[in-house]
Amino acid sequence: MSFEQDAPLNLRPFNENLLYASVDADRLMASRPEYIAGIISELLDLMTEKRLGIVPVTLFSASRVEEAFRLMARAKHIGKVCVAIRDSELQLRVNPPRRIRPDATYLVTGGLSGFGLETAKWLVDEGARHLALVSRRGADAPGARDAIRYLEARGATVRAFAADVGHRVDIATVLDDIAATMPPLGGIIHSATVLDDRSLAEQDRASLDRVLGPKAQGAWNLHSLTADLDFFVLYSSISSLFGTRGQANYVAANCVLNSLATLRRRQGLAASVIQWGVLGETGIVARDVNTAKYLEQMGLSAMSIDDALMGLRDVIYGDLESLTVVEADWSRFAASLVPMAGDRRITLLTNAAGSGAPGAGAEVIEAFKGLSEEGRRDHIQALLAKIVTSVMQMEEPSFALSQPLHEVGMDSIMGLEIAAGLERAIGLRLNALDLAVGPSIEQLAQTILDRLTNAAPEERAA
Numbered sequence: 240m241s242f243e244q245d246a247p248l249n250l251r252p253f254n255e256n257l258l259y260a261s262v263d264a265d266r267l268m269a270s271r272p273e274y275i276a277g278i279i280s281e282l283l284d285l286m287t288e289k290r291l292g293i294v295p296v297t298l299f300s301a302s303r304v305e306e307a308f309r310l311m312a313r314a315k316h317i318g319k320v321c322v323a324i325r326d327s328e329l330q331l332r333v334n335p336p337r338r339i340r341p342d343a344t345y346l347v348t349g350g351l352s353g354f355g356l357e358t359a360k361w362l363v364d365e366g367a368r369h370l371a372l373v374s375r376r377g378a379d380a381p382g383a384r385d386a387i388r389y390l391e392a393r394g395a396t397v398r399a400f401a402a403d404v405g406h407r408v409d410i411a412t413v414l415d416d417i418a419a420t421m422p423p424l425g426g427i428i429h430s431a432t433v434l435d436d437r438s439l440a441e442q443d444r445a446s447l448d449r450v451l452g453p454k455a456q457g458a459w460n461l462h463s464l465t466a467d468l469d470f471f472v473l474y475s476s477i478s479s480l481f482g483t484r485g486q487a488n489y490v491a492a493n494c495v496l497n498s499l500a501t502l503r504r505r506q507g508l509a510a511s512v513i514q515w516g517v518l519g520e521t522g523i524v525a526r527d528v529n530t531a532k533y534l535e536q537m538g539l540s541a542m543s544i545d546d547a548l549m550g551l552r553d554v555i556y557g558d559l560e561s562l563t564v565v566e567a568d569w570s571r572f573a574a575s576l577v578p579m580a581g582d583r584r585i586t587l588l589t590n591a592a593g594s595g596a597p598g599a600g601a602e603v604i605e606a607f608k609g610l611s612e613e614g615r616r617d618h619i620q621a622l623l624a625k626i627v628t629s630v631m632q633m634e635e636p637s638f639a640l641s642q643p644l645h646e647v648g649m650d651s652i653m654g655l656e657i658a659a660g661l662e663r664a665i666g667l668r669l670n671a672l673d674l675a676v677g678p679s680i681e682q683l684a685q686t687i688l689d690r691l692t693n694a695a696p697e698e699r700a701a
């Protein structure tokens with residue numbers, strides 16, 4: 240190893256008339272087999288004649304393997320430390336396969352709607368027969384009573400608790416009630432969430448509490464008020480790995496969940512965290528067409544609930560500490576995360592060299608053929624309006640094309656996202672200055688037209 244790593248050698252020991260030679264036995268065996276065979280037979284003779292002793296061996300039975308490693312770690316041994324696998328005393332500890340038990344209670348926060356409800360249905364399909372579903376509105380949430388009837392029809396006993404998981408007293412009361420009236424708690428899935436998106440500058444104590452309360456404080460309450468369980472699953476988000484614009488409070492809350500899973504594992508407690516990508520069909524994104532569109536444009540597509548539940552299954556049955564379950568077009572995702580360009584988490588996911596946009600706006604120049612000057616301007620302005628409304632999560636452009644974009648809410652990160660969107664669409668890269676002045680769509684379109692005209696001088700004559 241040290242030879243390959245070209246490690247330096249201190250020379251002081253050689254002051255004692257020492258010789259240091261390197262023999263590569265592997266290569267010697269291949270290049271001079273007869274020579275090596277001669278040495279081995281000479282050695283065997285010396286051993287048979289007991290003129291050469293074998294190295295001392297300290298033998299441990301397999302059930303004492305720990306002591307063997309301790310001895311090695313102290314570097315006090317001479318010769319070989321061996322472990323004999325044949326050991327009549329050996330007792331293997333096999334972890335029983337995990338399963339969802341019919342005689343345990345499973346608590347799901349946020350379990351009366353959205354993905355929490357889908358989780359509750361999955362638990363019942365897997366054999367759970369006692370569910371405690373917690374949300375602030377409890378059985379009064381829209382659709383909750385139908386959901387409870389559905390679960391009961393599949394053989395489960397369901398208790399719906401109206402409680403705020405972020406309030407320690409509330410959730411302690413729920414846990415006491417479960418302990419007194421239901422089978423012992425077997426597992427928890429923490430799915431409760433609330434969003435309150437706003438720019439970092441607009442975050443205040445209230446917006447932080449609103450989001451950190453149910454998620455982070457809620458998770459901590461569940462952690463500190465329960466003993467060890469078969470599983471303790473926290474629903475986090477991919478946003479905790481890469482950040483999302485306008486969601487500093489949500490990202491922070493999910494980061495707390497990621498860290499809590501690590502902390503619990505270190506304490507020897509069950510813990511898993513899942514960073515979900517976009518969930519389709521139900522839940523917070525499925526209810527919000529604009530957000531879904533925005534995420535899709537970032538390269539994050541909605542995954543089916545069935546696919547998501549397969550991730551949950553892997554986590555629970557495989558006892559995984561952390562799993563990210565996401566459906567993503569990584570090239571688009573990387574291109575949309577301009578502030579993180581070069582981050583290894585991104586470059587490892589994409590073949591960075593191959594993920595760039597096509598150069599010099601070739602396609603758009605092609606589309607320009609036959610268009611008048613006016614037609615070209617309209618084309619670019621329409622494209623820009625589409626990118627800007629998508630980045631700003633608007634249904635329709637609610638601003639004039641002559642209005643400076645910073646007046647309609649474009650900040651520097653949005654500027655980078657608009658630039659990334661334009662690069663993806665036509666392969667033309669705007670520079671920071673083009674956007675720093677907060678231009679209008681009309682001005683931006685003119686900049687692009689000038690750039691494209693310079694890129695295709697032959698087109699000027701057309």
Ligand SMILES: NC(=O)c1ccc[n+]([C@@H]2O[C@H](COP(=O)([O-])OP(=O)(O)OC[C@H]3O[C@@H](n4cnc5c(N)ncnc54)[C@H](OP(=O)(O)O)[C@@H]3O)[C@@H](O)[C@H]2O)c1
Binds near residue numbers: 349432452521
């Ligand atoms: N949907 C996605 O695409 C997506 C993506 C990434 C991560 N996730 C994560 O997956 C989980 C489920 O999301 P979802 O889409 O199903 O959300 P959802 O549809 O909005 O459901 C959230 C649930 O949490 C409950 N809740 C909110 N605050 C609560 C509190 N203080 N105490 C108790 N319950 C509370 C809500 O009921 P009440 O209003 O009655 O309290 C609701 O049942 C969340 O942790 C979310 O962060 C989802």
